[in-house]
Amino acid sequence: MMDITQKIAIATADILKMSYDHAVETHDVQIDATRKEFEGDYTVVIFPYLRALKMKPEEAGDALGDQLLAAVPEIESFNVIKGFLNLSLSAAYWSEALASISSDGQWLTRGKSGGLSLVEYSSPNTNKPLHLGHLRNNFLGHSVSLIKEFTGNEVIKTQIINDRGVHICKSMLAWKELGNGETPDTSGLKGDKLVGKYYVKFDQAFKKEQEKIELNRLQLSDSNWSDSENLFISGSAASADTISSDEWHIGSMDLQNTLKQVYDGDESALDGLTLKGKPLTTGFKDSLLSYAEFIKDSETETYEQEASRREAIKNNSPLYQRVRKMLIKWEQGDPETIALWKMMNSWVYEGFDETYARMGVSFDKLYHESETYLKGKDIVKVGLEKGIFFTKDDGSVWVNLEADGLDQKLLLRADGTTVYMTQDIGTAAQRQEDYPSLQQIIYTVGDEQDYHFKVLFLILEKLGYDWAPACRHLSYGMVDLPSGKMKSREGTVVDADDLMAEVVDAAKISSEEKGKLDEMEQEEQEQLFEMLGIGALKFYLLRVDPRKRMMFDPEESVSLNGDTGPFVQYTHARCKAVLRKAGEFQPGAPERLSEKERQLLRALMQFRTVMNGAAEDMNPSAVASYCIDLAKMYNQFYHDLPILKAEDEEVKGFRLALTKLTAETIATSMGLLGIRVPERM
RNA sequence: GGCCCCGUAGUUCAAUGGAUAGAAUAGAAGUUUCCUAAACUUUAGAUGGCAGUUCGAUCCUGCCCGGGGCUACCA
CATH class of the missing domain: 1.10.730.10 (Isoleucyl-tRNA Synthetase; Domain 1)
Structure with a gap:
C-alpha cells in the first residue's frame, strides 16, 4: 500500500507542474498531520508556491484543493486557512488503511537485513561497579541496537572492558595487602562491589600516605611532636587506618579539608583539633600550617607544574611504586599476578552479569583491553610507512590533523608504548578482521569524548577503512542529580543495583x-x-x-x-x-x-x-x-x-x-x- | 585563550523553517451506577538579550549574557 502522504505529494507536484508549470520535487512538498484544533487529516503547506502561482494564499489553497479532490479519490473534502490546505480523507480510506496495516505481516516486524553495524556500549572499568551513568549508556546503546536491527541492519552488540593498566593493579594491590583473603562468598558482597571497595581503599591509603609524606617534608626542625602525632605521620600505608579521621574533632572531615578551611581564612579550624584526645602541639600545628600553604600553592600552579609534582609524588610513593611493580609483573605474565588478576576479574564479571541481567541488556561479543591494548602498534607502523603519521625527534609518533581544523595527536610514546588512541585504532582494526562485512561502528560514549571520536574517525578514514565515514559516536550528556554532579570521590554516585532495587x-x-x-x-x-x-x-x-x-x-x-x-x-x-x-x-x-x-x-x-x-x-x-x-x-x-x-x-x-x-x-x-x-x- | 555543546511554563522534558510554542509534574477545580480512575476533563503559566537571512525563526547566521565540556606522553 502506498503511503497516502506520498500519494498526495505526487499529486500535488503533478498539479503544480501541469497546471502552473511549476516544477517541485515530490519530497519537497510539505505535508503534515493536521493540528488538532483544525478540521482535516493532512495539511499541505502552500506558502512556498504562492510566488510561482501568483495568487493569494486562500486562492491558491482553493485552486489546489479542487484539483487534489479530483485527482485523489481518498480525499473527501478540504478547507483552507491562510497558507494551509487541510485535507479530510474518507471513512472508507481509513477503515481500509487499518485493515491493510493489521493484516500486513511486515508492518510490526523487523526489516530485511541490510549492512552489518557494530554497536558498542557499557564498556566498564573493572574497578568500578556500574552506576547511574552506565545505566543511561547501556539503555541507550541497547535500544539503538534494537532499533537499528528493527529497521533493517544486522547488529552486533559489543563492549570493550577496561581490565588492565595501573588502575586495575591498584585494587589488586589493596586487596593483596589489606584484604585478608576476603572473597565475595566470605564477605557476602557482590564481586564487582568487593573489587570496587579495594579500589577505594587504595585511594584512601594513597591519600593518607601523601599527607604523611608532605607533613614529614614540612616538619620544622625545632618542632616537638607528641607520640601520637609522630605515629600519625610515620605510620605505614598498610596501617593507614590506625588512626581514623574520626579521632579528629572535626567530625567526618578529612585533614585536607580542614587545612583548606585554614587557608581560606578560618585559622581557628585547627584550634579545635585533637589527636587521641589531646590538643595538638605547637610544632605540629606549625607543620600543618605549612602544609596548608603548600596546598594553597598547588592550586595556582600551571599544568606543567602540576604534572611534574604529580610525577614526583608517584616516584616518592612506596605504595605507588608497588603498584608499578605489579603492573610490570602483570605485563611479564607473572603467574601469581595473573592468577590474582583472573580471580578478581571473575568476581567482577559475575557481579556485572547479574546487573546486566536485571537491566535486560546483553552482548554478542566481548572485547578486553588486556587482549587488544597492543594491537594498534602495527597499524601505526603501517600508517607511518604510508606517510599518514610522522615521527618527532624523541621518537614519538604523531598524526597531524591541523588541515582538518584539529590538533596534532600523539599515537605512540617515545618509549614505544601505546596511548588510548592507539588502542582504539587497534580495536577498530580487530573488529574489521572479526567481521569482514562490517559497515559501521557506533560508539556509545559520553559527550566529553566528542573530540576523541572526531580524531579517531578521521584517522580511520586516513588509514583507508572504507567503513570509517559511516562510524558514529552515539554521544550523550551527563546525568545530573538534584544535588549536582555525581562524584565518586564524594560518594554521590548512584549505584545501579541499588537504584534498580x-x-x-x-x-x-x-x-x-x-x-x-x-x-x-x-x-x-x-x-x-x-x-x-x-x-x-x-x-x-x-x-x-x-x-x-x-x-x-x-x-x-x-x-x-x-x-x-x-x-x-x-x-x-x-x-x-x-x-x-x-x-x-x-x-x-x-x-x-x-x-x-x-x-x-x-x-x-x-x-x-x-x-x-x-x-x-x-x-x-x-x-x-x-x-x-x-x-x-x-x-x-x-x-x-x-x-x-x-x-x-x-x-x-x-x-x-x-x-x-x-x-x-x-x-x-x-x-x-x-x-x-x-x-x- | 582556542574549540565544542546547552539556555523553552515554578520544575523536568517536547516541537523536519510553518497555523494560537506542546506534554508532564507541582497549584486550582471537576469526572466512577458505564469496556482497568496507574485514566480522563477544565484552569493558570515559558522561547536569556540584540541584530540579520526569510512570505514565515525556538530552530539558520553574527554579536552579547549565562551554564557545562574538551584543550594530558591518563584510560
Whole structure:
C-alpha cells in the first residue's frame, strides 16, 4: 500500500507542474498531520508556491484543493486557512488503511537485513561497579541496537572492558595487602562491589600516605611532636587506618579539608583539633600550617607544574611504586599476578552479569583491553610507512590533523608504548578482521569524548577503512542529580543495583496501594513489579534526547504517573483487557469516524516513519515520545467512545481492530526501548 | 585563550523553517451506577538579550549574557 502522504505529494507536484508549470520535487512538498484544533487529516503547506502561482494564499489553497479532490479519490473534502490546505480523507480510506496495516505481516516486524553495524556500549572499568551513568549508556546503546536491527541492519552488540593498566593493579594491590583473603562468598558482597571497595581503599591509603609524606617534608626542625602525632605521620600505608579521621574533632572531615578551611581564612579550624584526645602541639600545628600553604600553592600552579609534582609524588610513593611493580609483573605474565588478576576479574564479571541481567541488556561479543591494548602498534607502523603519521625527534609518533581544523595527536610514546588512541585504532582494526562485512561502528560514549571520536574517525578514514565515514559516536550528556554532579570521590554516585532495587520496590508499593492484583499469583506479581520498576527507570532515562545533559530526580523516576513507562504499560494492559473481553472479532468499516479514531489511526500509521527516523538519528527518545503520544490518544479514545458497546457491529469491529493494533504497536515500540509490557496491571 | 555543546511554563522534558510554542509534574477545580480512575476533563503559566537571512525563526547566521565540556606522553 502506498503511503497516502506520498500519494498526495505526487499529486500535488503533478498539479503544480501541469497546471502552473511549476516544477517541485515530490519530497519537497510539505505535508503534515493536521493540528488538532483544525478540521482535516493532512495539511499541505502552500506558502512556498504562492510566488510561482501568483495568487493569494486562500486562492491558491482553493485552486489546489479542487484539483487534489479530483485527482485523489481518498480525499473527501478540504478547507483552507491562510497558507494551509487541510485535507479530510474518507471513512472508507481509513477503515481500509487499518485493515491493510493489521493484516500486513511486515508492518510490526523487523526489516530485511541490510549492512552489518557494530554497536558498542557499557564498556566498564573493572574497578568500578556500574552506576547511574552506565545505566543511561547501556539503555541507550541497547535500544539503538534494537532499533537499528528493527529497521533493517544486522547488529552486533559489543563492549570493550577496561581490565588492565595501573588502575586495575591498584585494587589488586589493596586487596593483596589489606584484604585478608576476603572473597565475595566470605564477605557476602557482590564481586564487582568487593573489587570496587579495594579500589577505594587504595585511594584512601594513597591519600593518607601523601599527607604523611608532605607533613614529614614540612616538619620544622625545632618542632616537638607528641607520640601520637609522630605515629600519625610515620605510620605505614598498610596501617593507614590506625588512626581514623574520626579521632579528629572535626567530625567526618578529612585533614585536607580542614587545612583548606585554614587557608581560606578560618585559622581557628585547627584550634579545635585533637589527636587521641589531646590538643595538638605547637610544632605540629606549625607543620600543618605549612602544609596548608603548600596546598594553597598547588592550586595556582600551571599544568606543567602540576604534572611534574604529580610525577614526583608517584616516584616518592612506596605504595605507588608497588603498584608499578605489579603492573610490570602483570605485563611479564607473572603467574601469581595473573592468577590474582583472573580471580578478581571473575568476581567482577559475575557481579556485572547479574546487573546486566536485571537491566535486560546483553552482548554478542566481548572485547578486553588486556587482549587488544597492543594491537594498534602495527597499524601505526603501517600508517607511518604510508606517510599518514610522522615521527618527532624523541621518537614519538604523531598524526597531524591541523588541515582538518584539529590538533596534532600523539599515537605512540617515545618509549614505544601505546596511548588510548592507539588502542582504539587497534580495536577498530580487530573488529574489521572479526567481521569482514562490517559497515559501521557506533560508539556509545559520553559527550566529553566528542573530540576523541572526531580524531579517531578521521584517522580511520586516513588509514583507508572504507567503513570509517559511516562510524558514529552515539554521544550523550551527563546525568545530573538534584544535588549536582555525581562524584565518586564524594560518594554521590548512584549505584545501579541499588537504584534498580529501589524503583522495583516503589513499583511494588504503588501497585499494592492500587490493590488490583489480588487474584494474581505471587510470582506473576513479582515479575510485574520488576517490569514496571525497570520499565519506569528505562523510560525515564530514554525519553530525553541523548545529546542533552539530563536531570535525574530519584523521586520522579519512581513515579508511575504522567509521562512515564508505567503510563504506557498501563495503556497496553488496558487494551489487552478490552481484547480479552471481546474474544474473536471481525474488523469493521464504519460509515463515519470520530476525531479521536482518526487521530489514533493516523498516529498508528506513523509507526514505520518514526522508527526509521529514530534509527537514522540514533535517538530512542523519539520512540519514547511516540509511545506517550499513542498512549494518550488511546486513553482519550477509550474514555470518549464505547468499544464493546458500540452502536453497531461495524463500529465495534473497527474500534476493536484499532485497540488490537494499538496494543501491538505499543508492545513493539516499547520493546525497541528494551521495555516489556504487561497483559494486566 | 582556542574549540565544542546547552539556555523553552515554578520544575523536568517536547516541537523536519510553518497555523494560537506542546506534554508532564507541582497549584486550582471537576469526572466512577458505564469496556482497568496507574485514566480522563477544565484552569493558570515559558522561547536569556540584540541584530540579520526569510512570505514565515525556538530552530539558520553574527554579536552579547549565562551554564557545562574538551584543550594530558591518563584510560
